[in-house]
Amino acid sequence: MVDWSSLDTVFLDMDGTLLDLHFDNHFWLEHLPVRYAEHHNLRPQDARDRLIPMIMAERGSLKWYCTDYWSERLALDITALKAEVGDRIGYRPHVTEFLDALRASGLRSVIVTNCHPDPLALKLRHTGLEARVDAIVSSHxxxxxxxxxxxxxxxxxxxxxxxGSTLMVDDSFPVLESARSAGIAQCLAVLAPDSQQQARARHPEIPGIHHFDEILPALRQRSPLPSSR
Structure with a gap:
């Protein structure tokens, strides 16, 4: 599924790949409509019916991910509202073991995320994720x-x-297709990004996993450090 011997860099998405996408889905689909309804004196379902099409219209653009954009458009402090449900931020299964194995193997690990810097900082405070990778780049x-x-x-x-010696791991098929079109040699899809939802169907051309334990044994075999085997 992954040719570890040919790699020197692993690019990793964050939300839905390393961190449970349940936090983001809960925020946008549940928590935000409630707060929006309170702010605009609406019923929660009416707020949801107004918000979801508005949000989905920006899907795939930088605005879709931009906290500043949504704070201004909705007249709400999105980062502060995310902090209200920050206890839901957490790792997906086997992620810490996977990141430790990557480091032990000598491979360079870089988080490449569409997350805006403000919620990114919130997630790092809750997880300490930055200490487990070599670098973090936000698309912003x-x-x-x-x-x-x-x-x-x-x-x-x-x-x-x-x-030619890079792997991209992401839960977004459009992102993986973009990376592959740009020449990234290996791409891997995460099929179960949200712990509260069913896994998605596989991509017809890009290999996929549900959790990192499926690829940990092969990664550990690559490691030159006996303690990581």
Whole structure:
């Protein structure tokens, strides 16, 4: 599924790949409509009916992920509202073991996320994730989302890489297709990003896993450190 011997860099999505997407889904589909309803004197279902189409219209664009944009458009402090449900932020199964194995193997690990810097900081405070990887890049630093093929060219400025020896792991099929089109040699889909929802069907061309324990044994075999075997 992954040719570890050919790699020197592993790009990792954050939400839905390393962290449970339940936090984000709960916030946008449940918590935000309640707070929006309170602010605008609406019934929660009416707020949801107004919000969801508005949000979905921006899907795939940088605005979709931009906390500043939604704070201004909805007249609410989105980052503060996310903090209200911050106890839901957490790792997906086997992630810490996987990240430890990556480090032990000598592979470079870089989080490449569409998450806006403000909620990114919130998630790092809750998880300490930054201590487990070599670097973190937000698409907001480059002004374009990972779905944009030009993102991967511009990423070279912040996290130089050789496409032929790089793996991208993400729960978004459009992002993985974008990475593959940009020449990323190996792509891997996460099929169960939200612990509270059913896993998705597999991509017809990109291999997928439900959890990292499916690829941990092969990764550990690559490691030169006896303690990580």
């Amino acid at each position: 630093q480059l002004g374009k989302p990972k779905e944009d093929p030009a993102f991967w060219r511009d990423l070279q400025r912040l996290a130089p890489y050789q496409a």
